[in-house]
Amino acid sequence: MTAPTGAEQARREQLRDRLAAVHERIALACADCGRDPEEVTLIVVTKYFPASDVLLLHDLGVNHFGENRDQEAGEKFDQVRNALSGAGDPGPTLHFIGQLQTNKAAHVARYADVIQSVDRPKLVGAVAKGAQASHRTVQVLLQVSLDGDTSRGGVLPEDATALADAVAAHQLLRLRGVMAVAPLESDPDAAFARLREVADGIRSRHPGADWISAGMSGDLEAGLRHGATHLRVGTAILGSRPSLL
Numbered sequence: 621m622t623a624p625t626g627a628e629q630a631r632r633e634q635l636r637d638r639l640a641a642v643h644e645r646i647a648l649a650c651a652d653c654g655r656d657p658e659e660v661t662l663i664v665v666t667k668y669f670p671a672s673d674v675l676l677l678h679d680l681g682v683n684h685f686g687e688n689r690d691q692e693a694g695e696k697f698d699q700v701r702n703a704l705s706g707a708g709d710p711g712p713t714l715h716f717i718g719q720l721q722t723n724k725a726a727h728v729a730r731y732a733d734v735i736q737s738v739d740r741p742k743l744v745g746a747v748a749k750g751a752q753a754s755h756r757t758v759q760v761l762l763q764v765s766l767d768g769d770t771s772r773g774g775v776l777p778e779d780a781t782a783l784a785d786a787v788a789a790h791q792l793l794r795l796r797g798v799m800a801v802a803p804l805e806s807d808p809d810a811a812f813a814r815l816r817e818v819a820d821g822i823r824s825r826h827p828g829a830d831w832i833s834a835g836m837s838g839d840l841e842a843g844l845r846h847g848a849t850h851l852r853v854g855t856a857i858l859g860s861r862p863s864l865l
């Protein structure tokens with residue numbers, strides 16, 4: 621180990637402070653709606669940020685990370701896992717949260733532990749193939765579209781049950797629940813209330829599918845009010861991302 625540079629030390633302190641602030645928001649929001657913060661999983665979204673930030677955050681106790689682009693995620697988490705394996709650490713859990721093209725799905729299934737963005741039948745078969753090729757079980761969330769517009773991804777609520785059944789039919793896929801992004805310029809409470817109805821419908825058929833991934837930097841409190849078990853927080857911890865690549 622080399623001693624951390626001043627810049628590394630400063631980044632570590634910044635991430636530590638912002639992480640603590642987010643945990644504080646979660647604790648307050650949970651207190652407001654009578655929930656136990658221990659039942660909430662914080663996924664830190666590290667897209668656009670380097671493996672070194674993932675390692676710092678992991679060292680600060682973060683065990684769940686989110687990424688949304690195949691190539692970036694695959695390379696970054698290879699680096700992360702290689703860096704940690706020497707210390708006997710199996711590494712953190714990686715959640716893939718981005719729109720997924722069918723031709724990338726099998727690749728993502730090789731390194732992601734959870735794919736949160738399954739939103740159409742074709743993708744189910746592709747993810748299952750990837751899981752089989754790499755002899756792994758992949759946990760799956762259905763991404764639900766809450767504004768009737770599927771152009772940014774997401775299955776319509778009325779089609780979610782059939783898609784859930786399709787996931788559950790695969791031996792190497794484990795259906796865990798639902799994910800959604802609140803539509804822009806809409807009330808996140810209304811959106812997440814709708815998501816919860818969809819989640820309840822799926823859970824009544826698939827009792828193990830009890831995760832609700834809802835709430836980001838700007839609306840995590842709303843997510844928690846409507847039963848979120850998983851939050852996906854990027855900006856509030858890592859800072860703002862470059863606006864365009």
Ligand SMILES: *Cc1c(COP(=O)(O)O)cnc(C)c1O
Nearest residue numbers: 665688717836837852853854855
């Ligand atoms: C980028 C992203 C997030 C994190 O958003 P922030 O506003 O930076 O917290 C959460 N969910 C998805 C699907 C994302 O793409």
